[in-house]
Amino acid sequence: MKKNGIYLTLGGRFVILASVTFLFPLVIFASFASRNYGEAVNLKLEQMTDAALGLIDKNIDYIIRDVESTASLITTNRSTQALLLEKDPERYKLEYREKELAVKNLLINVTNNKDFFETVYLGNQYTSVNKYRSSIASEAIESYEAMIENDWYRELTEQKGKGVWYKGDEIPGFTDNLLIYAKSILNMNNPRPIGILLVGIGESPFSQIFSDQQVDFNAKILISQNDQIIFEYSPSEDEFLSSLTQEQNRRLIRSDGIVDISKKVYVRHIENRFSGWQITSVVPYKEFQAERMGSSRLFFSIAAGCFLAGVLLMCFFSHGMTRTLKKLRNYVEALRQGDTGTEVTFSSRDEVGMVGNELVRVVSENHRLMQNLYQSMYKEKEAELMALQAQINPHFLYNTLDSIFWMAQEYHAQEIGEMVVALSNVFKLSLNKGEKFIELGKELDLVTNYLEIQKMRFGSALRTEIDVPEELKKVKILKFIIQPLVENSVLHGLAENGMAGTIRVTAKQDGACLNIAVEDDGQGFSGTFEKALQNGYALKNVEERIKLCYGEDCGIFMDPEVSAGCRILLRLKVWEEEQ
Structure with missing residues (x-):
């Protein structure tokens, strides 16, 4: 990550992200704590004021009752x-x-x-x-x-x-x-x-009552009736409360809570039930505001300290984590430079170290496999040279079969000539110019030529049917996998019937799969299909080649629903031209 020309490492991004994530809860905590403490200070002030007003109210009740009882005594x-x-x-x-x-x-x-x-x-x-x-x-x-x-x-x-x-x-x-x-x-x-x-x-x-109440805080006391002040008391040591004007006093008896009159004061009222007087307490808010500000500074200082401690811890843990990552990065850089002989070990106490050790193991294994691959490629090249040399023999065989064909024509042995041509085609298609894959149509041509040879040998009792759509004949499949199944049907399925019967080859595409069926109406398997697949060389060879080429989900299967004869299914995959 690069910002303004400065690269931020993974550790730096981790510290920034963790710091931001850690900062928000701390700010919220400090804000809520400061606000709640401020409300607690106001509640404390309210309770103190109510307690003082309640005591003043009781004393005023006593004076009023004393005056009224004395007046009643006189008048009666x-x-x-x-x-x-x-x-x-x-x-x-x-x-x-x-x-x-x-x-x-x-x-x-x-x-x-x-x-x-x-x-x-x-x-x-x-x-x-x-x-x-x-x-x-x-x-x-x-x-x-x-x-x-x-x-x-x-x-x-x-x-x-x-x-x-x-x-x-x-x-x-x-x-x-x-x-x-x-x-x-x-x-x-x-x-x-x-x-x-x-x-x-x-x-x-009244002066005695009010002066006795100034214990925990100074307060100005105003007694009013019908918005008219009938008595006021100010503590002598508080110049601000003593200097309030009558207009300010009248404003205070009509206010409640925190009031700003050049300075902030806290105003609270209570009404005397006997006289109907309103008793107002006016307390300077400066000390309580200082207490609130001090608590706010304390909470935010604690939050700032926790944040700094958290950042230091995050830097410490980030260094421990990125140290392994840097070691891993240096190892990868060495691999990119071609240095595969460096031996590196990582601590397995964390996931990064485990990944590093696994990477080292994979690199070592890959190096071993690459060496094996080079050896295999070398052997493959040798095999290709040998195959090129071996191509001399097929040319000799083609020339020999061609000579036999012309001699059969010279002696008017038509059937022998046709058999020689079919055998030549079978041989040519099976070789497929050394290619591993062949078009389905050519594979079916190989099967057709093979069956023609068998018909010349056993006569017209052997019948064949090939039902494959034209669009599937261009699909490439692994070569020489259908002929062994057809040969198995001829030798094992129809041999007991004197080679009388029908061999049918069909193909159908099902999504990405190609299903090829070889079916005969002969004797079927004398044992289980699994046993035949293990013991039969041709079937086993075809099965192994298909699985190696197409995967474990492909291969040879027998259709259990066929009551007479045998129906063998080949399941292959349809690949794109590039594959």
């Missing part, structure tokens, strides 16, 4: 109910002062250990009670008459005693508070509103 207390049912209080009467003092004491008692209850308002159009954790309030709470004009108040009354959460800046007087829990107070004797309760919640419980 007898002192609260009595104060709010006072429709025309005289603030300086002792009875009213006692009710007001009882409510203040109640607020102090139930909120004393709750430091996140920063502001409490309880009142209606007739009276109101305020409690501040700080002794100085930065802003006064507006009057009840002003409150009832606001949208939030109308929304609150529609809840019919159910608590509602608001942002601290929605109600004047509570702007210092993070959140406001508002609840309409119902009369315990009938479900009519008799006032409202407003509880201002500070940031301290």
Whole structure:
């Protein structure tokens, strides 16, 4: 194989093919491993975020339930109910002062250990009670008459005693508070509103909850309601999370998964079932992305290392394999140069070595056979010279038979002359100018002349029939194979009948085979055909010549279906002129 002027050896092609075949699975393995590990990192991040959000959600549930239970305790207390049912209080009467003092004491008692209850308002159009954790309030709470004009108040009354959460800046007087829990107070004797309760919640419980969660990773926490952020917490050590704008925060509470806001962050949400708040966790993705990239580099480095190791191993094995091939190539090159005396041995531990040893054996055997062939050709040439010398005797015999013929004509011995001519034809056709093959028509002429001699000898009781198509008479067959069978029929088949009978010769082509039949109506074989084939010299000679010339599937066969006489079949092959 040659490419761009560079020859690639078998070993080089093997290394290239094996490397390409080895490379694809490694690339696929590294790609899948990197992707699966990346998904595992994302799953780990998702589980960590869900665990942190779940814990935050539980703590928020605790705060909400604490606020709601405290609010219920205040609104259902007898002192609260009595104060709010006072429709025309005289603030300086002792009875009213006692009710007001009882409510203040109640607020102090139930909120004393709750430091996140920063502001409490309880009142209606007739009276109101305020409690501040700080002794100085930065802003006064507006009057009840002003409150009832606001949208939030109308929304609150529609809840019919159910608590509602608001942002601290929605109600004047509570702007210092993070959140406001508002609840309409119902009369315990009938479900009519008799006032409202407003509880201002500070940031301290939420900040404590969120700061306690920063264990394995930093996260920004956003609490939102109706797409409005009501609280946000950012770890102080993360400047990027702390510097996010309100617009970016609003985008995050509406997103999920990996979000790119100048840097990639992972966003996850959970909804609080009591308040309906959406709690959003925003985690910087830089560390996890670095972990993913590191794992990808690791997997592809492993794949590259395995590939290089595989290439080295393939080069090693290729060298071991091609070393035997090079040795075999050098041996073949030496044979092409005519050096047949080089003795080479190959290792039989692999197939190439076994092939090499077999090639050496074949070459040695071929060399021996070539020597034998040269000897045979030499002997054949000697035999041809002897045959040329022997041709002198046939010419002498032809001249002698010609002299006998003319003497028979001179003495008017017609039958003797005809017999001499037939004998001369038989002799001439059997020699066939020294050729091994003869046309079927000439072979049949030989048979005809032989039978003419026999008819002159035994008379007209001997009858002959030759039925061969004209197109088959040009087919060449091995010479002198039909006459011995006809002679066998005459001497063994008809001799017992006084030479009275019929000898019939037919020929038919069957595909690539030529079937010739010699049939007589004489006595047939006294024994088995196989025994006759072994003991009879003529039959045995013809059988061996046919098999040597045409192959083992050709030869002499007897037709077992003939009830009287004998029918011998010759099976030959029809060859092209070149063959």
